[in-house]
Amino acid sequence: MSDDDKKAPRGDNGGENGGERLSETRFSRTRKKREMPGGLWLKCENCGQMIYRKELEEKSRVCPACEFHFTLPGKERVAHLIDEDTWKEYFPDIRALDRLEFNDQIPYLDKVRRAEERTGQAEALICGSGAIEGREVVLAVLDFSFMGGSMGEVVGEKLALAAELATKLKRPLVIFTSSGGARMHEGVLSLMQMAKTCAALAEFGDAGGFSVCVMTHPTTGGVTASFASVCDVTLAEPGALIGFAGPRVIASTIRQELPAGFQRAEFLLEKGQIDRIVRRSEMKSMLARLLDYAKGSKIEPKKR
Ligand SMILES: [Zn+2]
Numbered sequence: 001m002s003d004d005d006k007k008a009p010r011g012d013n014g015g016e017n018g019g020e021r022l023s024e025t026r027f028s029r030t031r032k033k034r035e036m037p038g039g040l041w042l043k044c045e046n047c048g049q050m051i052y053r054k055e056l057e058e059k060s061r062v063c064p065a066c067e068f069h070f071t072l073p074g075k076e077r078v079a080h081l082i083d084e085d086t087w088k089e090y091f092p093d094i095r096a097l098d099r100l101e102f103n104d105q106i107p108y109l110d111k112v113r114r115a116e117e118r119t120g121q122a123e124a125l126i127c128g129s130g131a132i133e134g135r136e137v138v139l140a141v142l143d144f145s146f147m148g149g150s151m152g153e154v155v156g157e158k159l160a161l162a163a164e165l166a167t168k169l170k171r172p173l174v175i176f177t178s179s180g181g182a183r184m185h186e187g188v189l190s191l192m193q194m195a196k197t198c199a200a201l202a203e204f205g206d207a208g209g210f211s212v213c214v215m216t217h218p219t220t221g222g223v224t225a226s227f228a229s230v231c232d233v234t235l236a237e238p239g240a241l242i243g244f245a246g247p248r249v250i251a252s253t254i255r256q257e258l259p260a261g262f263q264r265a266e267f268l269l270e271k272g273q274i275d276r277i278v279r280r281s282e283m284k285s286m287l288a289r290l291l292d293y294a295k296g297s298k299i300e301p302k303k304r
Contacts, residue, residue: 015180156193181221
């Protein structure tokens, strides 16, 4: 296992590049280990430093020793970005269907239910409206703690609805991703969401809408290959793993050693896939600046 694989958080992960390969027993054990333990101290997964939990939480889950940006749960992300008392959540009750009656030791819908109990939300995408330093936006946050932020029909639908809402409210659309990729339990229906989300963003762009996507650790698979990569501006958090297939798969397919820093945000910035790397502590002010630049863009919804 490479360092990259070790660093990607694994949980009840439904994505292409997630923990589905693990057997159920291994996966429960892994989950216990990977989730933040209940103690006062925890070990940084990047530098190994012991960190006082409260200090980590105060620093929005950025390691005080090495600045490693831990994956932020969806609700914390919303709280971190959105001005107090401006948040209004939309479409919170859309739930997954098990059209394929998928069962791999545990029926698919049981897995969804478990994720729902653990996170207190019905799906992996949180969508709503609110203000970032006074600038009104529609925000969509993909939450890794809900089945590895995997994209099934509901995530695709909610992302498309978020684009439509932004058009209707005439606001910019801000998206945060962290994902293992397409949700394998929904088969080809999950892959269809790649086209659907891109079409929704294209329509939003054609109507004059401005969109920003921030890729956070880790953003992989069908999410990277669809809506995360087609916004007007693409940002990333430092050190984020961003890619399509995992580094191990690529290395064994092409039988070559991968360059240092492969699939990390810094590497992708150098290659031109992302526009800028922004620290979590500077994220709000950077978004506010970008939203100010886009103020002139007028959203004119097409009449149907
Ligand atoms: Zn660290």
